[in-house]
Amino acid sequence: MEAARTPKGALKRYERGSEEFSRTLTLSDGVFAIAMTLLVVGIALPTISDSSSASDLLDALNDLSESIISFFISFAVIARYWTAHQEQFSMLARMDRGFVGLNLVYLAFIAFLPFPTDMLGNYFQNPISIVTYAINVSIVSGMEVVLFRRAQRAGLLARELPEDVYRWGVLVSTAPVAFFILSTPIAFLSTEAAVGFWLLALPFQLLVLNRHKPPQADEYLG
Amino acid sequence: MEAARTPKGALKRYERGSEEFSRTLTLSDGVFAIAMTLLVVGIALPTISDSSSASDLLDALNDLSESIISFFISFAVIARYWTAHQEQFSMLARMDRGFVGLNLVYLAFIAFLPFPTDMLGNYFQNPISIVTYAINVSIVSGMEVVLFRRAQRAGLLARELPEDVYRWGVLVSTAPVAFFILSTPIAFLSTEAAVGFWLLALPFQLLVLNRHKPPQADEYLG
């Protein structure tokens, strides 16, 4: 009875196991699958004059190498976000309409991601590529934090997090956003240095953040 | 026994929880996911002569701004229709073949929507863009009303709506259709005025329609 109704004025909730919970995941997986494979469309079949010449086709493939690398980087980055999405959503017992709406904002920037990734692959020496990519990735990572907050605050999690675990989780999710934003001025000095700065996020997490990890964090965040 | 058979001559029904009910949602979510992401394909990688020039790439991005804005508007509009679809279908206990067929008509105009949205983004000053968009959106919103009627009339809802709640629901869903259609002559005078007229639908709902809202509406329509 309780599950079938929602208190007057409250946002409707979709319980884990309902069709509505499932289809939010189906739509998300559809957007992820399209975004992952999208850049393969841009790898045009090479045209060569002597169709049986190995060296001509090898040269033509070489010209396509940036597009091919872009495809695999884009796939890897979006696949990484997908696994984070799967892990985060595995903690949910239900969704409410607000959470579903925030997930759609998140998906818009996942769907857009192949574009800046392709720019990055083709104009790696250009600071604008770095900045565009960093902004897009900051928004995606930032939306992960927003979804995490909403899940905790609106009682959507299967097991509510203790306050210290929750705060540490927000901190860990926010750190990459900070690194991406701080890298943007660096990009105008050196694009390599900016990308190097992104990679500092990993040792920062291992050496600094993990020191303050609450003892129960592994149990709750898996 | 009852659920496994359908009375002779009646349309076959697919109960919530069956594979057939689920796959109608899966197909719908697939069409929504493709429609949402489609306009990203049209944002071509900019080509610039000096590949490391920040100002050249910024200019090239600027030229793409209309396509980028079109993508996000299109995503937002279709995402909004998707949440309405999820909410409406969450009220269903079953579907019949007629309802499934009407949903396919609805999906055809969802799949088509990126085209007029892209026209609107690129030719905002052109009344034909406004009219094309308004017609497409009227049909989508109109089909929502048709689906709602069918669900109530064919006994597909988990809880049948009281007649006053149903009538109010039809009225609320029909109102945006009216605003879109009435805006089309205005577009030939001023495209900004036509879009402004669309936005009047919201205060109209809050100030006029909500006054006549039946007391049980929230409980039934969520």
Next chain:
Amino acid sequence: MEAARTPKGALKRYERGSEEFSRTLTLSDGVFAIAMTLLVVGIALPTISDSSSASDLLDALNDLSESIISFFISFAVIARYWTAHQEQFSMLARMDRGFVGLNLVYLAFIAFLPFPTDMLGNYFQNPISIVTYAINVSIVSGMEVVLFRRAQRAGLLARELPEDVYRWGVLVSTAPVAFFILSTPIAFLSTEAAVGFWLLALPFQLLVLNRHKPPQADEYLG
């Protein structure tokens, strides 16, 4: 125990309710969704010199009318096949690997269908368009018959069909294939006549085939 094992040498079976049964439907729905929306990609944004001229944009839209009509015809035809697929598969209690493989052959021709549909929309006066379309549609409809036979012969149906109902079902499914194939020579005399001949399939079913309909057919085929 029975459900978890399959007799040695027999093809593996996937029962309704298993993940494997569901994902055959998910893959099918994915292919259908992509095929349905594919032709929208081909409707390029019109380019006009005076961006605010209503008559220019109307002319440009007029030039696109064949592509737009092709999109809606393609959507409608594939949507029709999808509903037939949903109805046919709703009769299954399980699938075996042979059935899954036949379904993939069927899906290949569904995925290809937008191409001949687009040819038909753009070269309606050309007999080769009619022939290409008729061949593709014959194969799709023919595969429906093959799937229907497999389901009955391999014991995949929830309720095995009485022999007379099964035979009548095969006859009804084969009839459109015959009409499509017989239309191909007519196309070289008149493409309109060939399409008119397709439409004869409907009265043929109502006036000739339905006369021999076994009394239990409605109960079994829904």
Next chain:
Amino acid sequence: MEAARTPKGALKRYERGSEEFSRTLTLSDGVFAIAMTLLVVGIALPTISDSSSASDLLDALNDLSESIISFFISFAVIARYWTAHQEQFSMLARMDRGFVGLNLVYLAFIAFLPFPTDMLGNYFQNPISIVTYAINVSIVSGMEVVLFRRAQRAGLLARELPEDVYRWGVLVSTAPVAFFILSTPIAFLSTEAAVGFWLLALPFQLLVLNRHKPPQADEYLG
């Protein structure tokens, strides 16, 4: 209780029947569906001057024959991998994060496959086409072996395989990889001979590998 928690430090596991298990399949099916249908996008509508000329349209279709054949070969190859994926995953009782990650690597090369297939269809006489295709297909088949190993070693299978059945399974899955890799030097002598060499994998399995098939293999591998 056990199912809801995972031992500290271990990778999170997703049990069959959970939303997380299902959505790994949904994402996979989405990527497969897109990869299968992708090459249809490349079959451009032919443009002919005399739109009602049967011989002109036939000529134009003839020019497209390589693209059309590529589409059907690509569909068939990816469909074959999909059925193998469905069979392999039907043996799983659960997935862990490592397995989910490996599946994503596998999917990246499924998503990329239409590109080398299209090269093969259009430059069949070119050894680079053969080599590119053979490398891609080796990686996909190799990842199947890696997934199979992970499933057995991490205890993800519904019924753990006896050691001899497992080893024979690895051998059978690795054999095609060997044939593809060994074919690459042959391609520089004759592309036909290289493709002929691929086809030897089948009699090799039937005549050599099946001789060493453990008696319980059919029962476990289906």
